[in-house]
Amino acid sequence: MRDPSRIVLVLVAALAAPPAAASAQWVDQQPLAHALSTQVRDCRRLETLRIPLRSTGGDIVTLHAAGRAVAERDGAFAEHGLDAATPLQNDIRAQLKAYLACETPFMKASQAMLNATADITEADPRTEMIAVFQYGWSNGGDTLVARPGIATPADFSGATLAAQAHGPQLGYLARVLADAEATVEAAGGDWTPPTMRWTERLLGLDAETPGGAFLRDEDIDAAVVSRTDADILTAGAVGTGAEGSVKGAHVLLSTKSASRVIADALVVRRDYLAAHPAQVKSLVEALFAAEETLREDVIKQLVDWSAVAAALLGDRGAETEAEALWSDYETVGLKGNIDWAGGTHPRSFQAVNNDVQSYLVAAGLLREAHGLAVADWDYAAEFGENIFDQRMAQLPGFDDDRAAGAVDRLRAAGDVADRTLFTLDIRFRPN
Numbered sequence: 001m002r003d004p005s006r007i008v009l010v011l012v013a014a015l016a017a018p019p020a021a022a023s024a025q026w027v028d029q030q031p032l033a034h035a036l037s038t039q040v041r042d043c044r045r046l047e048t049l050r051i052p053l054r055s056t057g058g059d060i061v062t063l064h065a066a067g068r069a070v071a072e073r074d075g076a077f078a079e080h081g082l083d084a085a086t087p088l089q090n091d092i093r094a095q096l097k098a099y100l101a102c103e104t105p106f107m108k109a110s111q112a113m114l115n116a117t118a119d120i121t122e123a124d125p126r127t128e129m130i131a132v133f134q135y136g137w138s139n140g141g142d143t144l145v146a147r148p149g150i151a152t153p154a155d156f157s158g159a160t161l162a163a164q165a166h167g168p169q170l171g172y173l174a175r176v177l178a179d180a181e182a183t184v185e186a187a188g189g190d191w192t193p194p195t196m197r198w199t200e201r202l203l204g205l206d207a208e209t210p211g212g213a214f215l216r217d218e219d220i221d222a223a224v225v226s227r228t229d230a231d232i233l234t235a236g237a238v239g240t241g242a243e244g245s246v247k248g249a250h251v252l253l254s255t256k257s258a259s260r261v262i263a264d265a266l267v268v269r270r271d272y273l274a275a276h277p278a279q280v281k282s283l284v285e286a287l288f289a290a291e292e293t294l295r296e297d298v299i300k301q302l303v304d305w306s307a308v309a310a311a312l313l314g315d316r317g318a319e320t321e322a323e324a325l326w327s328d329y330e331t332v333g334l335k336g337n338i339d340w341a342g343g344t345h346p347r348s349f350q351a352v353n354n355d356v357q358s359y360l361v362a363a364g365l366l367r368e369a370h371g372l373a374v375a376d377w378d379y380a381a382e383f384g385e386n387i388f389d390q391r392m393a394q395l396p397g398f399d400d401d402r403a404a405g406a407v408d409r410l411r412a413a414g415d416v417a418d419r420t421l422f423t424l425d426i427r428f429r430p431n
Contacts, residue, residue: 022206024213024220029165029198031365033119036093040124043102043272049082049283050104051266052089054168055203055312057329058135058264059108060303062086063311065290070297071304076286084283088311090202092117092166100127105272108135110168111263111349115356118370129267131349131374133284134332134340135291137263140256141328142169143230144176145214146222148248153180158192159221162210165198169224171352172261174359176253194221203313205229205244215246222252227328228321230254259330260347263340273375281382288387291331298326334379334387341374349374 051066053059060069066086067075077084089095092113099107100120107114107129114129121127150159153176163173181191200208203226205215211233214223225233233239234249241247255262266287273280297303309315309322332340339345353372360366 022216024162024197024217025199025207026213027165027198027200029196029365031119031367032093032096032117032166033367036096036120038120038123039100040127041101042126043105043269043275045276045279046105047083048085049106049279050085050087050098051106051283052095052098052104052108053086053312054090054108054264055088055325056135056138056168056264057141057325057327058331059312060308060326061135061287061291061294061331062108063308064294064297064303065286068311069294069304069308070302071307076290076293077283079289080282080286082279082282082286086311088314096120099269102269102272105269106266108266109264110171111265111352112171112174112356112360113166113168114265114267115353115370115372116166116170116360116365118357118372119367122370122372126269126271128270129372130270130273131265131267131341131372132273132280132377133266133287134337134349135264135266135287136329136331136336137259138168138172138255138261139259139328139330140254141227141325142172142262143225143227143254144222144252145211145225145230145233145246145249146252147218147220147246148250150221150252152183153177153253154183154187154189156180156194156222157184157189158194160195160197160219162197162199162213162217162220162223164202164210164224165200167202167224168262168264170359170365171356172255172258173224175258175261175355178359202226203229205232214249215244227254228324256328261352263347263349263352265349270373281377285383285386288334288337288383291333292387295331334383338379341377341379 051062053062063069063086065076066084067073067078068086092109095107095109096117098104107117118129121129149155156177157180163169177194184191197213197220199210199213202209205212207213207216210223211225211229214220214225214233230251232244233246234251235243235245239245239247239249268280294303305319305322306316309318312325313321340349342348343350345351357366357369361369
């Protein structure tokens with residue numbers, strides 16, 4: 001006769017056991033020109049402009065302009081007489097398809113993602129990309145997590161890495177690998193390019209993301225993930241293997257130390273800009289105004305982070321993650337756009353494109369390099385009158401000699417003490 005207590009224990013154990021985790025799911029990263037239809041449709045004037053959102057801190061600017069980030073307040077789009085829809089679209093392939101069909105004349109993505117579309121967009125004069133607005137830079141939001149055997153980027157030689165196919169970090173990854181190769185070869189070593197494994201999506205820890213692949217597959221030595229996913233994989237420092245972390249996993253690098261690599265931009269079709277320049281300029285001016293107001297509203301704690309989380313992360317409860325999107329991002333405003341649009345700045349639109357395209361061509365993801373264009377605008381003249389950017393303010397230089405001379409004259413007159421407003425001690429450690 002069977003022991004009923006044993007049956008109960010077996011059933012309880014079966015119910016308590018977690019389901020087996022699905023293995024990582026990989027995709028082929030092929031040139032977008034091979035993966036998409038390139039049919040182009042003419043544009044008509046759109047009364048409602050569709051500005052795609054991605055899950056980045058810069059897109060909170062668009063949400064703010066649309067009146068979706070602060071409760072009970074019209075956004076800058078409405079104030080500029082614009083009607084705009086702001087759908088979430090992280091997939092550059094879907095953005096490109098809508099752009100070619102002129103369901104929207106805009107794409108918003110990292111410059112790496114935009115450059116990956118250039119074989120298609122630049123093949124037709126109507127759809128040539130004209131960059132009109134830089135949102136800013138990733139400043140800690142993109143992270144390389146690694147297993148214990150990876151101590152420096154030089155250890156990527158011969159390793160296996162996971163990243164999102166056609167994702168925003170391609171330029172960052174290219175920069176890290178180029179620097180690692182140079183380091184190895186300078187030390188007299190031989191560089192073996194790492195094996196790349198590609199996933200469909202970026203965010204989260206399921207089987208279709210780099211973080212999920214890193215969690216499930218011990219053969220993945222490192223992965224490019226968001227900072228919030230990195231915090232889980234590393235348990236905030238070094239992974240213990242508990243609570244979704246990977247034992248020994250650590251953050252090797254992030255865009256906190258390479259904060260001028262991943263740039264986000266808005267581009268418009270050449271034919272639409274030529275036909276409707278005033279409408280596009282109004283849109284850009286509204287984005288500048290929203291960026292200025294948003295930075296103030298964050299300080300004043302007026303931003304509805306649950307609304308931001310719902311719009312960008314699909315989860316109204318992910319308020320902490322939504323705030324992290326902002327804290328790990330640097331918007332640049334009018335001053336940054338002036339630098340970015342100019343051809344001489346070391347991290348201009350063209351300079352970033354050159355870095356990215358070199359990698360895309362070498363990796364077989366782009367047939368040839370393309371000279372992408374920025375709007376032929378004088379940003380300071382076009383937008384400076386109505387946009388105050390405190391980052392453009394120039395403080396007069398401090399003249400040490402004149403200051404020292406003034407103090408000497410006061411000492412000579414014997415009235416330093418009488419004219420001193422307050423004193424304080426500043427204590428330093430030795431050296």
